């Protein structure tokens with residue numbers, strides 16, 4: 001049995017909270033150029049990961065810790081599913097970092113801020129991809145681009161040093177809203193119809209895809225989305241086309257009986273619509289449907305944990 005790493009006296013330059021698909025893909029690449037701590041949900045999970053886990057077809061070993069034993073780190077990247085954000089952010093705050101960066105989907109910055117008072121927090125966007133299979137193997141599924149908010153230049157430097165395409169953008173808000181639009185349009189429909197992203201571009205799904213984009217656009221535009229309506233449609237179609245063979249993450253979550261990220265995506269859109277005095281009835285219907293479908297498939301473990309889909 002491998003023994004847990006002894007927390008070093010000097011903080012780790014970087015830690016990743018979330019030993020899942022994206023967290024371990026990032027950690028694998030980052031570990032080639034520097035020390036990275038990986039924080040798993042529990043000591044038991046950390047112990048299991050110390051035996052090694054296959055990432056991209058190769059058995060990898062990480063400096064992995066349970067959340068209760070998390071070491072100090074200069075910078076922390078949060079890569080848990082959105083329903084676990086607050087717990088992960090509390091762990092991050094205890095690591096005494098210079099800053100906490102989320103690269104999750106949905107909008108979670110308010111949750112991070114609430115859990116990390118006085119710390120520099122921010123949410124960026126990544127189009128890196130990865131998935132976990134039924135045997136707990138991680139498959140990186142395509143390199144993308146990672147955009148970070150101002151204040152996280154040091155993290156961008158570490159990412160670039162490890163071979164990522166990454167940069168800080170002056171205004172991250174429109175970038176996050178464009179990603180939210182994509183996820184609010186594609187993910188719930190893929191989960192409901194159980195189709196690949198590409199299939200959403202054809203009948204009978206296309207009409208609903210376009211209805212979700214048309215409803216979300218004025219809300220997101222009122223909050224700072226920089227795309228005009230035609231470009232917003234084109235953006236979502238382009239992502240569906242570029243990821244045509246993919247099963248969207250919400251579909252994967254439903255099929256695996258895991259909680260979905262519907263509240264951090266469509267649920268956040270509701271708050272934004274309310275604030276702007278706008279209606280999003282199709283999104284409300286889709287939200288109810290995803291909740292119902294996901295609830296019915298929730299695994300016993302997640303049901304016991306009291307997590308909501």
Ligand SMILES: NC(=O)C1=CN([C@@H]2O[C@H](COP(=O)(O)OP(=O)(O)OC[C@H]3O[C@@H](n4cnc5c(N)ncnc54)[C@H](OP(=O)(O)O)[C@@H]3O)[C@@H](O)[C@H]2O)C=CC1
Nearest residue numbers: 018019020021022040041079080084087088104105129130
């Ligand atoms: N995968 C992808 O291609 C992309 C994912 N994203 C976003 O990145 C985020 C992570 O996604 P992904 O990696 O796919 O998700 P996964 O479900 O594969 O991984 C999340 C990991 O976080 C762990 N976790 C949960 N709570 C905690 C906690 N409190 N402390 C430490 N670890 C915890 C989970 O543990 P356990 O297994 O025990 O639940 C799991 O291993 C999501 O918001 C997703 O939308 C964004 C772009 C692309």
Ligand SMILES: CC(C)(CO)C(=O)C(=O)O
Nearest residue numbers: 186243246247248249250
């Ligand atoms: C871009 C897209 C839709 C790719 O599948 C995604 O972000 C997801 O599945 O969560």
